[in-house]
Amino acid sequence: MSRVVVSLFDHSGRFTxxxxxxxxxxxxxxxQHPPGETWQGNVCLVGGDIRRFVPPPGPVAFVAAFPPCTDLSNAGAHLFRVKGIRALAAALNLVGAAADLCHRLGSPYFLENPRGQLRHYWREPDHQFDPCEYAGWLEDPEPEAYTKRTCLWTGHGFIMPDKRPVFPIKGSMVDKVPGSKNRANIRSLTPRGFSAAVFHAHHQALQPV
Ligand SMILES: C[S@@+](CC[C@H](N)C(=O)[O-])C[C@H]1O[C@@H](n2cnc3c(N)ncnc32)[C@H](O)[C@@H]1O
Structure with missing residues (x-):
């Protein structure tokens, strides 16, 4: 049974x-991690481009990928013409590289992005959710009681976890456009409720009977 998890485009480490x-x-x-490998207990922060990442040898239990969505998301569509065709091409190239890695590693995986161009250039997502639908997995659901439609492209036996919804008292996060790198990081933080639910579903499925 594998005890290794890979999370691509993961600055916060929240998923893991x-x-x-x-x-x-x-x-x-x-x-955004320091170049090379930085170990924090059993978590390895790998600072570098995912296209150069060499996964550890042996089987992997789960892979997650959160590629940048700035040049793909419907929320930024009004800027697509200003940014030009190469911005779209670069964003799709990163998604393609992540999808290749997910396929190659062979474990259950998801690749996450908001609603946007991927349905045209790749395919329809397999699942969609709002963070508030999983906030009930948290002891304090309030920080994630918001909507931000999130799409998942999944494979290799990914299990869409059970929802524990709360009312989205914080409203929508979609229109809250970042003004700085730090705000962009805050806006793109992986929801902890969804992470907990994914872990619960897959860790259980991985246990020997
Ligand atoms: C949409 S954010 C995902 C953040 C994630 N949900 C989290 O909680 O940290 C995209 C991330 O991709 C990273 N990134 C952008 N291009 C990259 C590349 N070529 N290789 C590795 N990471 C990259 C950015 O630094 C950013 O943290």
Whole structure:
């Protein structure tokens, strides 16, 4: 049974938190991490481009990917013509590289992005959710009681986890456009409720009977 998890485009490490707490070795790959490998307990922050990431040898339990959506999301569509065709091409190239890695690693995976261009250039997503639908997995659901329609492209036996919805008292996060790198990081944080639910579904399925 594999005890390794790979999370691509992961600056916050939020997705891997429950896996790391359960003892899995977690690789979080993101250009914003310090170059090379930085170990924090059983979490390895890999600083660099995901296209150069060499996964550890052996089987992997789960792969997640959160590619940049700025040049793909419907929320930024009014800027597509200003940014030009190369911005779209670069964004699609990163998604393609992540999808290749997900396929190659062979474990259940999801690739996450908001509603946008991927349905035209790739395919329709397999699942969609709002963070508030999983906020009930948290002890304090309030921070994630918001909507931000999120699409998932999944494979290799990915299980869409059970929802524990709360009312979205914080409204929509879609129109809250970032004004700085830090705000962009805050806006793109992986929801902890969804992460907990994914861990619960897959960790259970991985246990020997
Ligand atoms: C949409 S955000 C996802 C953030 C994630 N949900 C989290 O909680 O950290 C996209 C991330 O991709 C990273 N990134 C952009 N281009 C990259 C590349 N070529 N290789 C690795 N990471 C990259 C950015 O630094 C950013 O943290």
């Amino acid at each position: 938190e429950p896996w790391a707490a359960a003892g899995y070795v977690c690789y979080c790959v993101d250009v």
